[in-house]
Amino acid sequence: MNxxxxxxxxxxxxxxxxxxxxxxCGRSDEAGTTDEGSTGITDGPATGTIEVWAMGTxxxxxxxxxxxxxxxxxxxxxxxxxxxxxxxxxxxNTAIATGEVPDVMQVGTTLMSGFVGLDGLAPTPExxxxxxxxxxxxxxxxxxxxxxxxxxxxxxxxxxxxTDLAQEAGVxxxxxxxxxxxxxxxxxxxxxxxxxxxxxxxxxxxxxxxPFYWQAGGEIMDDAGEFTLDNDAQVKALEYYSSFMRDGLxxxxxxxxxxxxxxxxxxxxxxxxxxxxxxxxxTTAGDDFxxxxxxxxxxxxxxxxxxxxxxxxxxxxxxxxPDAAWKFVQFATDPATQVDWFGISSDLPAVEASWEDPAxxxxxxxxxxEDVLTTARSTPAIPTWAEIExxxxxxxxxxxxxxxxxxxxxxxxxxxATSIGTGLD
Numbered sequence: 001m002n003x004x005x006x007x008x009x010x011x012x013x014x015x016x017x018x019x020x021x022x023x024x025c026g027r028s029d030e031a032g033t034t035d036e037g038s039t040g041i042t043d044g045p046a047t048g049t050i051e052v053w054a055m056g057t058x059x060x061x062x063x064x065x066x067x068x069x070x071x072x073x074x075x076x077x078x079x080x081x082x083x084x085x086x087x088x089x090x091x092x093n094t095a096i097a098t099g100e101v102p103d104v105m106q107v108g109t110t111l112m113s114g115f116v117g118l119d120g121l122a123p124t125p126e127x128x129x130x131x132x133x134x135x136x137x138x139x140x141x142x143x144x145x146x147x148x149x150x151x152x153x154x155x156x157x158x159x160x161x162x163t164d165l166a167q168e169a170g171v172x173x174x175x176x177x178x179x180x181x182x183x184x185x186x187x188x189x190x191x192x193x194x195x196x197x198x199x200x201x202x203x204x205x206x207x208x209x210x211p212f213y214w215q216a217g218g219e220i221m222d223d224a225g226e227f228t229l230d231n232d233a234q235v236k237a238l239e240y241y242s243s244f245m246r247d248g249l250x251x252x253x254x255x256x257x258x259x260x261x262x263x264x265x266x267x268x269x270x271x272x273x274x275x276x277x278x279x280x281x282x283t284t285a286g287d288d289f290x291x292x293x294x295x296x297x298x299x300x301x302x303x304x305x306x307x308x309x310x311x312x313x314x315x316x317x318x319x320x321x322p323d324a325a326w327k328f329v330q331f332a333t334d335p336a337t338q339v340d341w342f343g344i345s346s347d348l349p350a351v352e353a354s355w356e357d358p359a360x361x362x363x364x365x366x367x368x369x370e371d372v373l374t375t376a377r378s379t380p381a382i383p384t385w386a387e388i389e390x391x392x393x394x395x396x397x398x399x400x401x402x403x404x405x406x407x408x409x410x411x412x413x414x415x416x417a418t419s420i421g422t423g424l425d
Contacts, residue, residue: 049076052080055085063080065341069331089114106313109311116148121149137350139381155348165187184249184270192267194249196244197254263281388416388420
C-alpha cells in the first residue's frame with residue numbers, strides 16, 4: 001500500500017505472522033485479568049536502565065518521549081533501540097530463545113500470539129485497567145484469556161472520498177451498503193473513472209474484506225472456538241464486496257501504487273484505507289487538497305464494524321528490570337502522554353480518554369476515528385491465523401475474478417480454516 005515508511009513496514013509485519021485479538025469487540029470477563037505469573041508494579045519512581053525496542057518510525061521518535069519519562073524519573077535511564085519492521089520478528093524470536101531480551105518492546109498487534117507461544121511475554125499486571133482502552137485494542141493483547149501487553153496506538157479503516165465529486169453528483173456520505181453502491185455510481189457520474197477502490201488481491205486482502213463480513217453479522221469463530229465461516233453472512237458479504245468490481249464501480253485489479261495519485265487527479269472517487277493515507281494525500285497534492293476530500297466511517301449492514309490494528313507495548317518475561325519497564329508502559333499509555341505522542345508521531349491514541357483532548361476532538365479528520373475504533377474488531381488470537389489469512393486472501397481473489405461463487409468460497413473458507421486448525425490444541 002502507498003503508506004508512509006512506518007506504516008508500509010507495519011503492514012508488512014502484519015502479513016508475515018500471526019494475528020491476535022479475540023474475535024468480536026467485547027471483552028470477556030477474563031480479558032483484563034492476569035495469571036499467577038504476573039507481577040505487580042511498585043509505588044514510587046522508576047529506577048535503573050530500561051531497554052526498549054521499538055519498530056520503524058516509532059523507534060526513531062520514541063527517544064523524545066523517553067526524555068519526558070527520564071525527567072519524571074531521574075534515577076531511570078531509557079535506552080531505545082530502533083528495529084526495522086522487516087527484521088523485527090526474527091530479531092525478537094532470537095532474543096527470546098537466548099534470553100537476551102529488552103525490558104520493553106513494541107509488538108505489532110498481529111504478532112502477539114506468536115511471542116506468547118514462545119513464552120516470551122510477561123502477563124499484564126492488574127494495575128493496568130482494561131477499561132481505559134478501546135475494547136478492540138485491549139482484545140489485541142489477550143491470548144487464551146490472558147493479557148500480555150498494553151495497547152499503545154491504534155488504526156482502523158474508513159472511507160476516503162472526493163467531496164467535490166460527491167457535491168457535483170448530489171450524493172451524501174453513505175451510511176448503508178445500498179448507499180455505498182449508489183455513492184460509488186454517483187461519483188462515476190460526476191467524472192471519476194471508478195467510484196471506489198477495494199483491495200482485490202495479495203497479502204491482507206482478507207483484512208480489507210473482513211469488515212464487510214462482520215457488518216453482515218458474521219463471526220470468524222464461535223464461543224466454543226470453532227470456525228464459523230460458511231454461512232449466509234459470508235455469502236452475502238462476498239457477493240456485495242465483489243459486486244463493485246463486477247459492476248465496473250471499482251478497478252477489477254487494484255494497483256495500490258496508483259491509488260493515491262488517481263484519487264488526487266479525480267479519476268478515483270473513493271477508497272477504503274487507514275489514517276496514514278491523509279499524510280500520503282497531502283504529501284502528494286499539498287495541504288490545500290485537504291479541502292477536497294472527506295473521511296467517514298464504513299457504512300453498515302446488520303451492524304457497524306471495521307478492522308483495528310496498531311501496536312502494543314509488552315514487557316518481556318525475562319526482562320532485567322520489569323518493575324521499571326511496566327512503569328514506562330504506564331507512562332506511555334497515560335492519557336496525557338498519549339496526546340503528546342500523537343503530536344510527535346501522529347499515531348492515534350489507544351486510550352479512550354485521550355480523544356477528549358482538543359488536539360484530537362477538534363480535528364474532524366482525526367475525530368472520525370473515535371466512533372470507528374469503538375466498534376472496530378480484529379482477527380482471532382490463534383497461532384495459525386497467518387496461514388488461514390493467506391488462504392482467505394486467495395479465495396477472495398478468486399471470487400473477485402469470477403472463478404468462484406460466493407457460496408463455494410464460503411465452503412472453501414470453512415474447510416481451509418478447519419483443516420489448518422487453531423494451533424491451540
